[in-house]
Amino acid sequence: MNRAGIYVDNLTGKATYQSFKPNPLTPMPEIEMDEEIVKLLADANKQLVKLDTASQLISNADLFISMHVRKEALTSEND
Numbered sequence: 001m002n003r004a005g006i007y008v009d010n011l012t013g014k015a016t017y018q019s020f021k022p023n024p025l026t027p028m029p030e031i032e033m034d035e036e037i038v039k040l041l042a043d044a045n046k047q048l049v050k051l052d053t054a055s056q057l058i059s060n061a062d063l064f065i066s067m068h069v070r071k072e073a074l075t076s077e078n079d
Contacts, residue, residue, distance in 0.1 A: 003029075 005022035031037075058064050 003023065005020055007018045008021050010017050010019055055061065
């Protein structure tokens, strides 16, 4: 059994496709919150705070994102 969920078939014939059906919350078996996981979650939260703080310094986030999307498109074109 997959903790996250399963893929289910939709429609029939040539139009068949799969979609992901997540398991209901709370996951089974329940997630064990040991000391290591708590530490990793705290570290992840600290990094998110840093990212949020840095994002507040960008005057035009849309322009910043579009520049990096273009740069990525150009560099991946050469690969």
